[in-house]
Amino acid sequence: MAWVVRGEFRKLWVGQLVSLSGSAVTTVALPLAAVVTLQASAVQMGLLSALSIAPHLVFGLLAGVWVDRWSLRRVLIWTDLGRLVLLGSVPAAAALDRLSIEQLYVVAVLTGVLTLLNDTASQTMLPALVPRDDLMRANSASLLNLNLASTVGPSAAGVLVQVLTAPFAILIDAASYAVSTLTAYLIREPGRPPAPERAEVRLSTGLRVLFGQRVLRPLLTSATIAAAAGAMQGPLTVLYLVRELHRSPAFVGLAVTSFGAAAVLGTFVAGPWCRRVGIGYSYLSGVFLASLAGVALFTGVTPLILLGQAVAGLGMSLFGVPQRTLRQSLAPPHLLGQVTASWRTLVIGGQAVGAASSGALATAVGIRPTLLLATAGMLAGVVVGALSPLRTLRDIPSAASAGRSLAED
Incomplete structure (x- = not known):
């Protein structure tokens, strides 16, 4: 599979691997920050979980319209920068003893929106970065990133939370977006078909x-x-x-x-x-x-x-x-x-x-x-x-x- 990870696709692949690994840490650390640091109740935990999923349901169709009209490279860059700032605010607030459950709610929603846009843009860009005959192998390489992150990430997150505490473990995820922002910046975005005509830009x-x-x-x-x-x-x-x-x-x-x-x-x-x-x-x-x-x-x-x-x-x-x-x-x-x-x-x-x-x-x-x-x-x-x-x-x-x-x- 390694031979497929080349050219411009390599930059997208590396960025995905790093950011997904960081996100796997936050998947564990964010709820732990709510439970351990803020003593969140069951109701608050349920709301935090729901707010993490809500952007995909509320903004999912709209995200596709936006991505088809914007530069994919710019979507990747700005969504990574946005997630870096949002997640970096958690350890910053914890260091100042100002972290609150309301802040975690906002972070969960906004990072969910940015992740939705980023995932849609990366999956839309991928077919343009590899020949059609390599598309299946490229998707295998992308799925490898997700599986590696979801397998190794939670274990690493447990260690990081134990050593750094949950809010500061999230700093690892924030740092990962600095790397993925750089790799997205380096991508030479291929030409795209003309943006959809206004008649085609509907949520349906x-x-x-x-x-x-x-x-x-x-x-x-x-x-x-x-x-x-x-x-x-x-x-x-x-x-x-x-x-x-x-x-x-x-x-x-x-x-x-x-x-x-x-x-x-x-x-x-x-x-x-x-x-x-x-x-x-x-x-x-x-x-x-x-x-x-x-x-x-x-x-x-x-x-x-x-x-x-x-x-x-x-x-x-x-x-x-x-x-x-x-x-x-x-x-x-x-x-x-x-x-x-x-x-x-x-x-x-x-x-x-x-x-x-x-x-x-x-x-x-x-x-x-x-x-x-x-x-x-x-x-x-x-x-x-x-x-x-x-x-x-x-x-x-x-x-x-x-x-x-x-x-x-």
Whole structure:
């Protein structure tokens, strides 16, 4: 994969790796700053978590409109600078003994908006930095960054919080944005298609593209269903392992590490697997494998639980790489920002609904049945995809042929 990380893409890739690693620290340190430093209540913690997600749901579609009309390089630079200032304000306030939960709320919302813009811009820029034949490998490299950060970052965050305290651990994340700002500044932004005409700049434009294509429509529907079901499972995993199976915190950490390590491995396997079995089947097999974690948890058998977590991590990469590649390849280049933002809004919205409903379902029917319901939901996503053209899709079709196929249906 290393040979793909070259040229202008290398600068984007390095910036992503550094900033994602810093963000993984903040994911742990920000709530710890609220709990340990500010003695936040359960209600305040819930609000802090909700405010972190809210920008993706409230501003998601609008972000796509902005990104398609602005310079992508400037979006990357200014959003990184903004996050540097916002996150740097937390340790600064703590040093002055002025840190408050209200400040953390503001930081959570504004960094969420800037992260939304940055992620949309980077995913929109990526296809322009690599040849079409390298797009899948480039997406594997980008997903590797995310998986490495989410696997190693929380452990590093725990050590940093222990040594520096939570507010000052966030300083590491702020510093990471200084590096990513520099790498974004050094990128020579490729030429882009003309900005969308005013008639095309509507909040619904990205949705119309996604639902108007024969391949992207079932891919989006499948991914949204699977994401909602997977998010039902996520909040209950630790609770189930500790309270019902009486596993130790060390075992919980091992299970999480198994998932993360397999996801990292999966980024190296995803490209060859797509080429071997076809891009559509790779996506479907990845979602299927990810669904098996719930079944393994339901059994309560220790080796199966660890195996299930590893298989789910592998599956996440096997479906993540092809779905990104298909979306970037089939969306009109001048509307890719709106398509990316619309995708993220629906999928993250599905995750929010799934996470919110998991507690109510677990209370009503129990944790184990809820885990099975989550698994059934993910399998429903597989079925939706399997009953569509994804089932037989081996290579990336052109956007024009995908559009014609829809018109012919």
